Amino acid sequence: MKKFQQNLTFTVAILALLFVTGCSSKIKLTDSRDGKTYSAVKIGNQIWMQENLAFNSIPGCWAYEHKTSYVNEFGYLYSWEKACEVCPEGWKLPTKEDYYELFDYLKENNDNLFNPLGYNAKIGGWRYGNDKYTGMKEHASYWTSSDRNSSSAHYWGTNADGISAALKDGGKAVRCIKVETTLASEE
Numbered sequence: 001m002k003k004f005q006q007n008l009t010f011t012v013a014i015l016a017l018l019f020v021t022g023c024s025s026k027i028k029l030t031d032s033r034d035g036k037t038y039s040a041v042k043i044g045n046q047i048w049m050q051e052n053l054a055f056n057s058i059p060g061c062w063a064y065e066h067k068t069s070y071v072n073e074f075g076y077l078y079s080w081e082k083a084c085e086v087c088p089e090g091w092k093l094p095t096k097e098d099y100y101e102l103f104d105y106l107k108e109n110n111d112n113l114f115n116p117l118g119y120n121a122k123i124g125g126w127r128y129g130n131d132k133y134t135g136m137k138e139h140a141s142y143w144t145s146s147d148r149n150s151s152s153a154h155y156w157g158t159n160a161d162g163i164s165a166a167l168k169d170g171g172k173a174v175r176c177i178k179v180e181t182t183l184a185s186e187e
Contacts, residue, residue: 031055031088040178043118044105046098047178049091050120051075057086062171064125065133074124074136077171080153083143091176096146096154096163098177103162113140119175123158127171135159141172 027040027047039050052075055061060082064070078086083093094102102119106112113121121142125135135141141157148154148165155172156163166172 029088029091033088041118043102046102046105048094048102048119049176050118052122052124053078053086053174053176055086055088057082061086062127064127064136070124070136074122075173077124077127078143078174079171080143080168083172083174084145086174087176090179092179093143093145093174094177096144096156099144099156099163121158122173124173126157126173129167129169142175143172
């Protein structure tokens with residue numbers, strides 16, 4: 001009987017997680033520039049890519065430590081200027097306000113950014129402007145489109161415990177969010 005209750009509790013928890021994160025429907029995005037397909041998920045009123053962008057757009061784009069073997073799992077790292085222009089058509093680099101909305105939704109629903117059925121943050125490190133890399137499998141770091149000043153911009157990072165700022169010439173991962181006008185037309 002105890003095993004049955006544990007299985008039932010586990011099943012209910014998984015179903016609740018699927019309901020809360022909106023993962024019951026699979027969303028796929030195919031980037032017309034290179035044919036790569038990404039998973040996406042509806043979280044609250046937003047649709048987020050569940051994978052780091054892996055579109056090779058040189059200059060301003062780097063594989064971690066120049067090892068392309070990292071790209072499949074962690075995507076490329078982009079300078080802030082490149083990040084602002086690299087999302088596929090119909091998608092955009094999120095603002096810091098988009099991230100705050102995501103954080104609020106996840107907090108209200110007892111979810112987190114590392115949930116593999118939700119946002120699914122990847123711990124892929126970052127690149128400093130002097131071509132030094134750090135944080136692989138220790139920290140996640142994602143650009144926002146929110147400019148701080150002429151030399152720095154805002155990003156979300158596990159090492160910053162929220163939104164912080166970094167120099168624009170460094171490399172951070174990119175998660176795109178569906179443009180609201182596109183989202184509204186599909187509902």
